[in-house]
Amino acid sequence: MKVLCFGVGQAGGNVLDALLRYEQRTNADYVVDAVAYNTASADLRGLDLVPEENRILFGADEVSGHGVGADNELAAELAERDSRQLLRGTDGAPTSTADAFLIFAGLGGGTGSGAAPVLAKHLNRVYEQPIYGVGILPAADEGALYSRNAARSLKGFVDVTDHVFAFDNGAWAESGEDVAAAHESMNEELVRRLGILLASGEVGESGSVGESVVDSSEVINTLRGGGISTIGYAASELPESDGGGGFSISGLLGGGSSSADELDSINRITTQTRKAVLGRLTLPCDVDSASRGLVVVSGPPEWLNRKAIERSRTWVEEQTGSMEVRGGDYPLPESNHVGVLVLLGDVSRSDRVAEVRSTGVEAERARRQRDADAAASEDKTEAVVDDRLDSLF
Ligand SMILES: Nc1nc2c(ncn2[C@@H]2O[C@H](COP(=O)(O)OP(=O)(O)OP(=O)(O)O)[C@@H](O)[C@H]2O)c(=O)[nH]1
Structure with missing residues (x-):
């Protein structure tokens, strides 16, 4: 984008x-x-x-x-x-x-x-x-x-x-x-x-594009309607032997099905999704107050398991109670991490925003009071000066 x-x-x-x-x-x-x-x-x-x-x-x-x-x-x-x-x-x-x-x-x-x-x-x-x-x-x-x-x-x-x-x-x-x-x-x-x-969604240096990449229109649609959003992110490092790409438990064990890989990537993606949402968000808020969501899973293409991305998307839907959660991948062939980014759009409840607001309202009230007090004391001073002048003449 x-x-x-x-x-x-x-x-x-x-x-x-x-x-x-x-x-x-x-x-x-x-x-x-x-x-x-x-x-x-x-x-x-x-x-x-x-x-x-x-x-x-x-x-x-x-x-x-x-x-x-x-x-x-x-x-x-x-x-x-x-x-x-x-x-x-x-x-x-x-x-x-x-x-x-x-x-x-x-x-x-x-x-x-x-x-x-x-x-x-x-x-x-x-x-x-x-x-x-x-x-x-x-x-x-x-x-x-x-x-x-x-x-x-x-x-x-x-x-x-x-x-x-x-x-x-x-x-x-x-x-x-x-x-x-x-x-x-x-x-x-x-x-x-x-x-x-x-x-995500931009064609990278390698020219590779994922099967269901997030394009700019999905980001824009998630943000459509306005409001305040928050972003969570979590990543897990891939094993050294992976070299950033072709790690395979089945390979280590001398062949066999690729199901171990699949299980590992499903586990990583779903776990990182939970960490992204339940960990530190850019703005702490009640997750179930979000109106929309977007899940972006990044990492080497062979780790971007479609089933896991769908499962993560559904889990975010359950957490937010929103039926408008999009999901997609962002292939990074050279990366040695699987990362999950969750964007929660139009959140309506955040204790931090409420706190900033109430402190702000208090501070504004105090300022007005100070201004009013200053104006009253100016009036008083003027009255005293007027009295003095009156008594002089
Ligand atoms: N996250 C982050 N916050 C910053 C940074 N620099 C300043 N702040 C925060 O921004 C607020 C102050 O705003 P500034 O951007 O410094 O102020 P300004 O807009 O330049 O305005 P004046 O200096 O008052 O003219 C405070 O809450 C700071 O903690 C930064 O690099 N990163």
Whole structure:
């Protein structure tokens, strides 16, 4: 599935850079172009693989390239004001070759949180392709301001995109670990999942295509209707003797039927499917609240057992209670792993989203109270000054 990618703000740019690195490392080719936006010039300079000419500073008239300091309302305002400049990011990009657009942003800060929904809205006006967000939720210990920003931005992002892939920093930082220190490893986890999803169905270097490959229309159909999605992934390493390909228990035993191989691959695929769904999802949620699903099984073609893929698909249907779970394979002849990726679309119950929302609402209420108190005390001061002036004259 070919995508045109946009990274907004620091987290957005970092994750986009990580995806480009992952694409290079895996010899894949699904990003048709990459554009980064920021209100802070230092963050743009810090990027690695996003082409220099595709790094766009906006809002410079107002904040002189120093960032918006977590003020997402200001960022939204600046993005709206500079919307032509934002759209210029697609000038020269091969937009017609993209099946979809992807916008990456951290929802807790200022720039990405405020500007990503504005960018999505403007791209939507111009282009036909579906627009997907990749929204990073702040961990609870990153503070109430980040939760307030994220609560407001997530709703806006969902409203103006065709789907938001959510990633929860809180779920992925190990307990006691500093969130910022964990960004790099979290980005790796996120881009591995996105990379597999995007690469599946693309003809690989070897030119091999599986019997029931997942093509871009299946990803798009799984995401159709909008909402928030989560992705699970698990992989099992194949035995050394396999050499990445033709391991056969029957071969080791001196011939015989291939049923042992079949059993082994069925076991691996079904076990990894359970681990993918019941393990750590990009966004923790109630699995049975998903409306749709997609199961992608990757690995050397001889390990991609059709029966197992079907069994896994049915199991995900049972877990989600959805009758709309698609399944397919992604052949990787050189791989020494069998991996299972499960995309759960339009999830409606997530304690983490609920927590971000309620912390956000609390923080917004406290801010309004503070503003009201400040206004009242200003009134009082004015009244005192007026009294003094009255007594003078
Ligand atoms: N997963 C992940 N999260 C990140 C990364 N960088 C920042 N964040 C998170 O993003 C949120 C802060 O947003 P940033 O992207 O840094 O902020 P910004 O959009 O550049 O906005 P301002 O700096 O306020 O102008 C926090 O929740 C951070 O933990 C990253 O590389 N990976």
